[in-house]
Each structure stands twice: as C-alpha cells, then as structure tokens.
Amino acid sequence: MDMSNGTDPRMDLLMTILDDTELQVIANFYARRYWYGVIVVIGLTALLNMAVRLRSRSRMRSAAASRVKQATPPRCCGRMLDAITSAFRKLIYPQISPTRHSNLLKVPPLGIIVLLFIYLAFVLTLEFVNQDIPGDQHRQAIGVRAGWLTITQLPLLILLSGKVNIIGLITGVGYERLNVLHRWVARTMLLTATLHMGYQQALWNSLGLLQLEWNTDTCPPTGIKAYAFLLWLNLSTLAPIRNLWYEFFVIQHILTFFGLIICIMLHLPSTALFSRIYVWIPIGIYLFERTLRTLRYAYNNLRPGRATLIQLNGGVTKVIVSTRQLKNWSPGSFVLLSLPRFGLGQSHPATVASIPSSHEGKLVFILRAHRGFTSRIHANESTISLHGGSASSESPQDSKSTHLVLIDGPYGGTQLDFASYNSVLLIAGSTGVTFTLPVLLDLAWRAEKQKPAVKHVTFIWAVKTSACTSWIDSELKHAGGELQKAGIELGVRIFVTADEEFAEVDEGKPSSAEACHCEKGNEECSCISPFPKLPPDTKSNPLAEQVKTQERTNEAVEETPRLELPYYASRCSVTTIQSGRPDLKGIIKEAQGKADGEIGVAVCGPVELTAETRRVVAGLEGKGGSIYLHAESFGW
Structure with missing residues (x-):
C-alpha cells in the first residue's frame, strides 16, 4: 500500500462510503412519505369520528321529536353502513389477555394489534423499498434511511404522549388510549435505530474500517449514547418497571427523553443539518402542550378545592371534593388528583363518579386502598369512618376534616353518547x-x-x-x-x-327485590x-x-x-x-x-x-x- 503521498487509502474509502449527498435526498423523500401516510390515517379517523357523532346526534334529535321511532339513515345506505360497522367491530373488539398478573403483561385488543402490524409493515416498507444503490454503499443506504425514519417518528411520538392531545381532540380518542400507540411508536423507533446502527457497523467491520470510523468521526459515539437513551426509554415503559413506582417512572422518563434529544442533535451529521426539523418540531409540540396543560392546571387550582375523606367498606375511600373552579366534565372523565398532605408532588388518576348536576356540583371519587397514596388517605385519622353506611356528598365538612386538593384535568370521557x-x-x-x-x-x-x-x-x-x-x-x-x-x-x-x-x-x-314481602305500594322496600x-364493635361508630x-x-x-x-x-x-x-x-x-x-x-x-x-x-x-x-x- 503506497502511502508516500501522506494519505490513507482506507480514509478515502471511508469518505466515499460516508458520502450521503444522494442518500439523504432519497431518505428525506421517504421520510415525507411517512408523514403523508400518518396524516391520511389521522384524517380518515377524524372523518369517521365526525360521522359516528353526527349519527348519534341525529338519533337524539329524532328521539326528542318523537319517542316512537328512531331516526335511521336511508335504507340502502343504512344497510351498507351497518354491515361495514358490524364487520369492523367484530375485528377490533376481541381481546385475549392473561388474567393472572395482568399488571405484568397486558395484551391490547385485536384492533390495536392489527393497527400496530400495519404501522410496522408501513415503516419497514419505507425502509427497504427501492434500495437499489449498488456496491458497498448499498448497506450504507439502508442504514442512512433507517436513521432518517427514526428521527422522522419523533413528532408522532410526542403528539401521542401529551395529555392535551391534538390527535385525540380531532379523532375523539382519549390520550390514555393513545398511550399504547405512543409506546409502540417508540419501540418501532428502537427497531429502525437498530437497523441504522447495525447495517453501518456491519459494513464498516466487513471493510476493516470500524476502528477508523470510531476514531475519526463523532457520529458513532454520540449515536451510541442516543441509542442507549432510546433503549432505556423502551425498557422502562415495560409494565413491571412502570408499575413499580409510577411517580419515579414519570420523572426519569422525562429526563431520559431530554437526554435522547440532546444526543440526537449532537449525532446528526453536518451534511444533513436540515434533518433537525424533525427534532425541533417535537420540541415545539412538547412546549406548547405543557404550556396549555400548565395554564389549565393553574386555572383549576386558582382557588384550590377541599376534599372530605370518607372510609367505606372494602378498603375504599370516598373522596368528595368541593371546588369553585371545575364545574364541567363529561360522564366517565378522570382527573389526576393530588392531596399534598398525603404525598407532595404525587397525583393519582381517579375517575369522577359524579356529574356536574349531581352531588351539589361536587366531584366524587371512590378509591380502593392499595399501597402508597390511596392507603395513606384511607388510614388517616381524619378520614371519616362510615363502615356499612351509605356516604353521600352531604357529609359534614369543616376545615379540620377537609384537605387541600389540587386537580389536573379533566381528561377522557370521549365515549359516544x-x-x-x-x-x-x-x-x-x-x-x-x-x-x-x-x-x-x-x-x-x-x-x-x-x-x-x-x-x-x-x-x-x-x-x-x-x-x-x-x-x-x-x-x-x-x-x-x-x-x-x-x-x-x-x-x-x-x-x-x-x-x-x-x-x-x-x-x-x-x-x-322480587322476593320482598312488603306492600307493593310502599315508597321503598323495607324488607x-x-x-x-354493623360489625360487633360499633362503640365508636x-x-x-x-x-x-x-x-x-x-x-x-x-x-x-x-x-x-x-x-x-x-x-x-x-x-x-x-x-x-x-x-x-x-x-x-x-x-x-x-x-x-x-x-x-x-x-x-x-x-x-x-x-x-x-x-x-x-x-x-x-x-x-x-x-x-x-x-x-x-x-x-
């Protein structure tokens, strides 16, 4: 090998392989195609959501006009729509999930599984279609496109994660239901990142250029750091780890994501800096979502509510919250409930068991005591004990028996009417x-x-x-x-x-009640x-x-x-x-x-x-x- 001219032929070969002038143009083309597909799916889902809700409102208007006959679409269109709807429901409804240790493994419904397979097939098709670059750059082309597809998914990852969720707003799906898609987009990103790293490492190693690349280029070290952050993000979202200590999981999840973003920005080569748009967009989305959520949280707690705790049978606490700020929510909505006295900085998801027109406008929650937050409020000495009794929202409240409560929400309640x-x-x-x-x-x-x-x-x-x-x-x-x-x-x-x-x-x-012996004319059953x-010990009750x-x-x-x-x-x-x-x-x-x-x-x-x-x-x-x-x- 003649090195009299002071150059290393291996470096020339490496530079030739790394030349992505053409590769990044092709990769960016398929990255845009990815977003065309995502937008089409979201748009169709939004139209379907609009159609079913309009049909629901049509039935309500018809019922308000006459209880005798419900409104139906034209006969032919109605039969066709009903047949399509029935077939679709038979596909998406079934679920087979382990009944034991469901907190360790939960298999989503068949409809979600089908959607995830379609998404995976879509991404892999974009990755391997028209990969016709000849010679040694063939594997480099596969690796480069995989890298582009990895960062291209970042905006969707963030769009699916927010509690104030744009996709959920237009599709009628609550953020908690989109969360499973959020996790699987992250896992697909891990797959494409593995392809990106694997194909390039295998190519460099086969040509004897692996050590040279790691010694002369900053991309491999920063890339392996980004990959480590992405790997941990996926591992920590597995149910056993996620459920071990949820509050800690949330904090480390956010910090790990920040680390991933920083490493990606450092990893992107100077020849493709415009690819950073796929990083800046999710940063903007995240900041926008957090701003909206913070403003709503501040409004909800401008005049903080007070919570009365009532201990019921079965290890359950009824929490009755009186607040002047939150007056409207949909049936089935939930909030993130925080009682600072029982856990500073901790919030617990709780479904609102009341509606705005019931319980004098108060929010009612029924929480079973597990470990942590729910067990502490159940065992607290200020919790009113009504074992065997029926607790209503009219239970006495005073400053000594109530607690400061902070509310984030409401969320959910997106079901049809x-x-x-x-x-x-x-x-x-x-x-x-x-x-x-x-x-x-x-x-x-x-x-x-x-x-x-x-x-x-x-x-x-x-x-x-x-x-x-x-x-x-x-x-x-x-x-x-x-x-x-x-x-x-x-x-x-x-x-x-x-x-x-x-x-x-x-x-x-x-x-x-059919077996009661009281007179049928009585206002309520007295049987x-x-x-x-009550239990034998009722002295203190x-x-x-x-x-x-x-x-x-x-x-x-x-x-x-x-x-x-x-x-x-x-x-x-x-x-x-x-x-x-x-x-x-x-x-x-x-x-x-x-x-x-x-x-x-x-x-x-x-x-x-x-x-x-x-x-x-x-x-x-x-x-x-x-x-x-x-x-x-x-x-x-």
Missing part, C-alpha cells in the same frame, strides 16, 4: 363502577330535561362482598326513580363474588333494613345508635320473615342481587333481544372482565342488534 342508543348496558367490576355510575346518572338527569332515545337500561355490578353495595346506594336509588318517571326501564343486578356469609344466606332463597348491619334504634323499630313491626343480607344497605325495587359471577353472554344477549335498534355497552373493571366482555360482544355482533362497546380497564 349512550343516550342515543335504544338499549344501554353498563357493566362494572368493583371500583370500575366509578365509570358506569356517572353514565347512569347522566341518563337519569337528561331524562328529566329531554326525551332520550334510550328505552332500556341495565346496570350490572360485580363486587366481592355485599358490604360494597353501600358505596353508591343513594345514587342508584335516585337514578332509578328518575328513569322510572321518564318511562325508561331500569334493571340493577348486583353480583357478590366472594362473600361466604352472603352465599350462605342466599342459598335456597331468592336474592332479589332489607334501611341501615346496614357515630351511626351505631341510629342502627340500634332502627333495628328495634324493625323488630316491633316485623310480622313476616325477612331476608337479611350481611352489611347490605337498602335499595330500590329494581335491584336484584345474587352470589356468583355474571353470565356476560346471557346478559348481553338478553339486552340485545330487548332492543329495537343499536345498543350501547360500557364496561369498566379488571382486565379479565373487560376482555371477556369484548369477546362476547364480538361474538354477538351481527346476530341481532348492532352493539357499540366502550371498554375501560384498570391500570395505565
């Missing part, structure tokens, strides 16, 4: 009732004001013990009364799944004591004397056998209770048979409940009335 469906089925497991209850309250409130399209409402609630039924007893009674006044049929079915004492009482006896039976007085009164007037249920509060005559788990297929099929048109199903609870509901609805879709399903599951 259930008042536009002929029949509505609300299914909840445990504290998942915080989603279905406000939907029921909203239907009841609107039934007073207007004529909704809904004619049948079925409320299904699965709880571990009968004591849990006291959480929402007064709300169910109120909603039942309003719906009955409006001529809407309501059925409340409560399933007690793990109460041995209840099962013993229930064995061989009817466990429904079940209006005050629940403020309701104990009231309960004893009520029990003595009941004993004096009781002339027929009574059905006593442990820790069970009174409820209206439309309620039935039974031990065991609900037969979802039978329940949904029965609701489908009652309906004259499309039915709306909402489910919220553990993954096993929502996954089974999804599978049942997908199986019944097209075998009767069409079924709209909105599912919410525990976790994030």
